[in-house]
Amino acid sequence: MVWDEPVPISRDEARAAYLAAKKGRPVQGELPQVAKELPGLVTVFPGHVLVTMDPESMDEMSAQVFAIARAHGLVCYDPQRDLVHNVGPLGVYQGMQLHTGDGMIVHDPDLGLVHDVLATLSAQNPFAALVTFGHHFIQVSPAEPAEPAEPTAPAGYEVEYKEGHMVRTLMPRLDDVRQAFHEYATGERAFLTRHDWSS
Structure with a gap:
């Protein structure tokens, strides 16, 4: 899942944001620009974009998601590994x-x-x-x-x-x-x- 955060966040904060976003209802209509660029099955929640991928292609697609999120200045949370990718430092x-x-x-x-x-x-x-x-x-x-x-x-x-x-x-x-x-x-x-x- 990718979204915007003003400062780096911890794994616990990222996990909580991910779980809270998934409880919401998906947004219909025009996709945000980052959602158009992400691979896999994309679901847009308010302020968050969830990427679902095949286990077989997860490593390769995850690398693409991390790179696209970084290019857009977004946080990326990987729920399989329970890791958060911040923009910096x-x-x-x-x-x-x-x-x-x-x-x-x-x-x-x-x-x-x-x-x-x-x-x-x-x-x-x-x-x-x-x-x-x-x-x-x-x-x-x-x-x-x-x-x-x-x-x-x-x-x-x-x-x-x-x-x-x-x-x-x-x-x-x-x-x-x-x-x-x-x-x-x-x-x-x-x-x-x-x-x-x-x-």
Whole structure:
């Protein structure tokens, strides 16, 4: 679902707006411009446009919806992944891409989306990466626990960074990973000195 928000909103706010809009009655008549550009089956609610798509083409069509929403300065909420795509704030690398293990690819992701995606790491979404093609990237996956005592809790996070050559480290907490990804996206490299890396 896409709509206009004056400032970036949280996942909880986006989910609430989505659920509230769906309780309304669809609007008949002339479609707003963004609705004409969106792929899939489009339903217009007051102030909101809902896009329904086939599960088989969801990843490809979602990427189109995110791009069209961004071009119109609109928020986009993905109810399948429970993620919100805000217009900003963005990282410093134009063209940076966010890739996830469950098939999502987002060009120029907002920093809030990157933060939220990292909390979704699981068997269904086994990695997340920020890639500035031709320059550098950072990626993460949950580390396998040494003892399969609690399969839902990872034994930390395996993080790889490449700029020239690849280095790796184990970060114990999700907050460490989020901080490293935020620093990477904003052009900082403090995460390289804060953790011990090996080739």
